[in-house]
Amino acid sequence: MPELPEVETVMRGLAPAMVGARIEAVELRRAGIRFPFPPRFGERLTGKRIEALTRRAKYLLVRLEGGETLIAHLGMSGSFRIEDMTPGAFHRERSKDPKHDHVVIRLDTGTVVTFNDPRRFGFMDLFATEGLETHPRLSALGDEPLAPGFDAARLAALLAGSRAPLKAALLDQKRIAGLGNIYVCEALHRAKLSPFRPAGDLADARGSPTRAAGALAKAIRAVLQEAITAGGSTLRDHRQADGALGYFQHAFEVYDREGAACSRPACAGTIARDAQSGRSTFYCPECQK
DNA sequence: AACACCCCCTGTCGGC
């Protein structure tokens, strides 16, 4: 599920319910998710007011009063669910998957936020807000592709000198942070670039951006922005925090469309699927060069 | 330094 647009969607869904509220109680149903929870995790959360929610790459950051920030990553299958547990509340659903509800956070507003993660590739940690960027998981992250200044020149600089296939370089979170398998495939198709082309090709001998770099930077930003507007992509049964479904998956041009006709007008190609560093790449061999 | 490969864990789906 969660690449940048999905995490952004989750963040926007959680913010109205969480920001300003105080954490009343935290229930940890196991000792950790991918990693053990930090020492005294529950105690350090309890009683704290939530000051802000932000996102860095695919990480959700929950700033708490008292100087610490909760860092959460959804891994492959993590999701948050919001329930209004106020007495008499109309919508009081029962968990469809209680087995994988690992963390339950009760707020003083009556809202309960539950983290569910079947595969347990997600994780949570607490770290000092001041110097948060030095957290081991955050310190090496590359550029935010939606930040101002992410343009052809910046992209070319990030890829210059790399002989890695373009797809692998775009997935490298140390260069660009937040892209995953789906949006890399989609952006490359939009930019008409082959996932196998050497990444360094997007910079010329002087390191200046080629025409392809311009097309790719634009495609990356457009596909991410459109996906956020659509509420992210809902694959399998993932939902947004409020239970709504994202619908960007209907806009996929290549991802999971092996064998389908290329959607590009006047292109007679058929979407192919190949493995690249152990993961599926979907692309049109006809128009992506 | 930069890659390719394997693993973490669980669920689901397609083929036989």
Place this chain on the structure above:
DNA sequence: TGCCGACAGGGGGTGT
């Protein structure tokens, strides 16, 4: 129906 292998949105560690 049941079993088994392949595969899934991420990413860290290791070995070349």
